[in-house]
Amino acid sequence: MSGINLPSTTQCKWAEGESGNYTFPCKNPRGDGSYCEYHAAIVYETPEQRKARAEQARAANNAAKRIAA
Numbered sequence: 203m204s205g206i207n208l209p210s211t212t213q214c215k216w217a218e219g220e221s222g223n224y225t226f227p228c229k230n231p232r233g234d235g236s237y238c239e240y241h242a243a244i245v246y247e248t249p250e251q252r253k254a255r256a257e258q259a260r261a262a263n264n265a266a267k268r269i270a271a
């Protein structure tokens with residue numbers, strides 16, 4: 203395992219990217235498992251839940267942009 207900048211042991215291990223080129227954008231402390239509460243919920247959710255959450259996140263992002271603008 204080289205070339206991958208692993209997060210610290212107390213950091214959420216949520217990874218993004220393609221094989222061999224991962225980044226660990228989540229800086230939240232991990233919970234009981236390898237992920238923070240937020241990402242643990244994503245990892246263990248069903249595809250239906252994932253789709254619903256993605257749509258919620260998109261709506262929330264749009265709302266945040268409107269507030270920031």
Ligand SMILES: [Zn+2]
Pocket residue numbers: 214215216228229230237238239240241242
């Ligand atoms: Zn996380």
